[in-house]
Amino acid sequence: MQNKLKIFIADDHTVVRKGMSRLLKTFKRVVEVQEASNGKELIQLIGKEQPDAVILDVEMPVMGGLDAARYLLEHFPDVKILVLTMHTEDVFISRLMDLGVHGFLSKASGPEEVENALYAIVDKDFYKNNLVDNALHNLKKQPLDPTLEKLSHREVEVLVLICQEHTPGEISARLNISEKTFFNHRSSIIAKTAVRNNIGLYKFALQHGFLA
Amino acid sequence: MLVVGIATFITLYQKRILQEQERKRLLELEFQQKMIQTQLDTQEKDSIRIAADLHDSLGSLLWGAKLNAAFMGRSFEMEGEVKESYDALVDILDQSIHAVKRIAWELTPEAFHHSGLSQSLATLCARFNGKGLRVEFNEAGESFLWNDNRALSVYRIIQELVSNTIKHSEASRLEVDLFWTPGILFVKVSDNGKGFILTEKRGGVGWWNINHRSKQLKALIEIGDIPMGQGSEISLRIPLQHAK
Numbered sequence: 001m002q003n004k005l006k007i008f009i010a011d012d013h014t015v016v017r018k019g020m021s022r023l024l025k026t027f028k029r030v031v032e033v034q035e036a037s038n039g040k041e042l043i044q045l046i047g048k049e050q051p052d053a054v055i056l057d058v059e060m061p062v063m064g065g066l067d068a069a070r071y072l073l074e075h076f077p078d079v080k081i082l083v084l085t086m087h088t089e090d091v092f093i094s095r096l097m098d099l100g101v102h103g104f105l106s107k108a109s110g111p112e113e114v115e116n117a118l119y120a121i122v123d124k125d126f127y128k129n130n131l132v133d134n135a136l137h138n139l140k141k142q143p144l145d146p147t148l149e150k151l152s153h154r155e156v157e158v159l160v161l162i163c164q165e166h167t168p169g170e171i172s173a174r175l176n177i178s179e180k181t182f183f184n185h186r187s188s189i190i191a192k193t194a195v196r197n198n199i200g201l202y203k204f205a206l207q208h209g210f211l212a
Numbered sequence: 213m214l215v216v217g218i219a220t221f222i223t224l225y226q227k228r229i230l231q232e233q234e235r236k237r238l239l240e241l242e243f244q245q246k247m248i249q250t251q252l253d254t255q256e257k258d259s260i261r262i263a264a265d266l267h268d269s270l271g272s273l274l275w276g277a278k279l280n281a282a283f284m285g286r287s288f289e290m291e292g293e294v295k296e297s298y299d300a301l302v303d304i305l306d307q308s309i310h311a312v313k314r315i316a317w318e319l320t321p322e323a324f325h326h327s328g329l330s331q332s333l334a335t336l337c338a339r340f341n342g343k344g345l346r347v348e349f350n351e352a353g354e355s356f357l358w359n360d361n362r363a364l365s366v367y368r369i370i371q372e373l374v375s376n377t378i379k380h381s382e383a384s385r386l387e388v389d390l391f392w393t394p395g396i397l398f399v400k401v402s403d404n405g406k407g408f409i410l411t412e413k414r415g416g417v418g419w420w421n422i423n424h425r426s427k428q429l430k431a432l433i434e435i436g437d438i439p440m441g442q443g444s445e446i447s448l449r450i451p452l453q454h455a456k
Contacts, residue, residue, distance in 0.1 A: 013272045019279030026286040059268050086267040086275075086313065091326040107275040108309045111282035 001169070002052060002122055006032040010042040010068065011057040011084075020055065027115050039068030046076055052122050053080040053102075058087065066099070073100045073196065080121040084109075093135035097203065100196035103127030123167045125198035132199070142207050149192045156210065158185045162198055163205045248424050255421075256320075256364070263316040271312045278305045314339075318371075324364055328357040330390065332367055337388055340378060346385045347374070353392030358452075365425045366399070366450055372418045373401040373446055381405025381444065397452055402445040407438060 007024055011017045017035045024033045036042035040063040058065040069081050082103045083096055093104055102121040105113060120127035161171045172182045193204045205211050281302050290298050321332045330351055337349035370388060377386050383405030391398040426433045429450050436445030
């Protein structure tokens with residue numbers, strides 16, 4: 001487990017940025033925090049050194065959170081993205097989810113939630129909370145796309161465990177495989193389901209009835 | 213000959229005056245309609261602007277305050293009255309953030325153009341449901357994602373009716389029913405409150421909005437004839453042409 005987390009935050013309100021930065025430093029696993037006042041600044045920072053995760057505001061001048069997220073997902077796929085927003089309606093969350101963002105929090109969350117969300121995106125690649133569930137609860141069940149290559153029995157097991165929010169370490173132990181094998185399975189599932197990351201897998205699993 | 217000539221002249225002259233009057237009347241009517249349109253458009257734009265401002269400025273600042281409070285809460289061991297006061301502070305911040313979100317949402321339903329009329333009304337009803345008032349939303353017929361400006365106008369009318377009921381009727385039940393037919397959407401907003409006296413309560417800004425929006429929609433609005441004290445029922449018949 002990665003225990004020395006480097007986190008970057010982007011928010012145009014100085015009070016929010018400073019407040020978040022202070023709060024983050026009280027988290028046990030966070031060792032470094034850097035700040036940007038918009039998406040462009042954030043990307044410049046990341047050009048120099050990569051953080052483990054970024055906390056993104058959606059509404060920012062110059063370059064907003066959506067554009068920044070799109071850029072990061074394309075160029076720095078290992079950097080996890082947590083979006084903080086006032087706009088929590090399902091359609092907005094859905095759109096961000098499809099983009100491949102790893103987690104969402106409403107700008108009303110308590111410090112524990114921020115901490116849990118941050119660890120979840122780093123450890124499990126996604127943070128499942130009520131925002132995600134609400135955005136997916138109207139999801140229509142769909143038949144599997146016949147053009148997609150079928151998942152093997154083992155891959156279905158891995159998929160379900162990922163969706164139940166287990167870490168790679170836990171899943172490997174449970175299935176008695178190495179972490180490397182786990183990641184091979186995961187890459188294969190991601191390729192077969194044509195999604196970006198675990199939040200995409202979660203949506204896929206719900207949509208196709210892999211989860212009860 | 214002369215008499216006939218004068219008579220013809222007078223008749224023609226009168227006709228022209230009447231025509232001129234009619235033309236003026238139509239112009240005035242058109243002008244009035246434009247004024248009303250502008251006023252309604254301005255209202256809508258103001259709502260969107262204020263809601264966005266509330267979210268992005270006030271909301272974010274309160275969130276910043278909450279983050280700082282969270283930091284302090286994690287930095288000091290507090291006890292007794294200090295702890296109570298701190299918890300109250302965090303609680304006030306939480307309530308303020310929720311109030312901002314609620315007010316912004318009431319001003320302009322986030323994502324109306326994505327969610328459409330039915331979904332937005334369902335959310336509106338769900339939000340008012342509870343606390344001594346049961347609010348139900350039902351729809352039947354072939355509904356579709358109606359999300360243009362006319363749909364928003366319908367939403368505004370129903371929102372106004374619902375808020376009238378909540379403010380004045382002392383009702384314990386409120387129902388919003390939609391019935392979709394190929395050319396017409398029927399809407400019924402009914403409650404079991406004390407009803408209202410037409411002549412007294414129809415002067416406010418709310419009714420001005422309802423009336424003018426209905427006129428624009430070419431909708432028929434009908435106030436159910438229910439004996440005083442036995443609730444109220446308002447029906448709308450909204451043509452759906454060009455809606456799809």
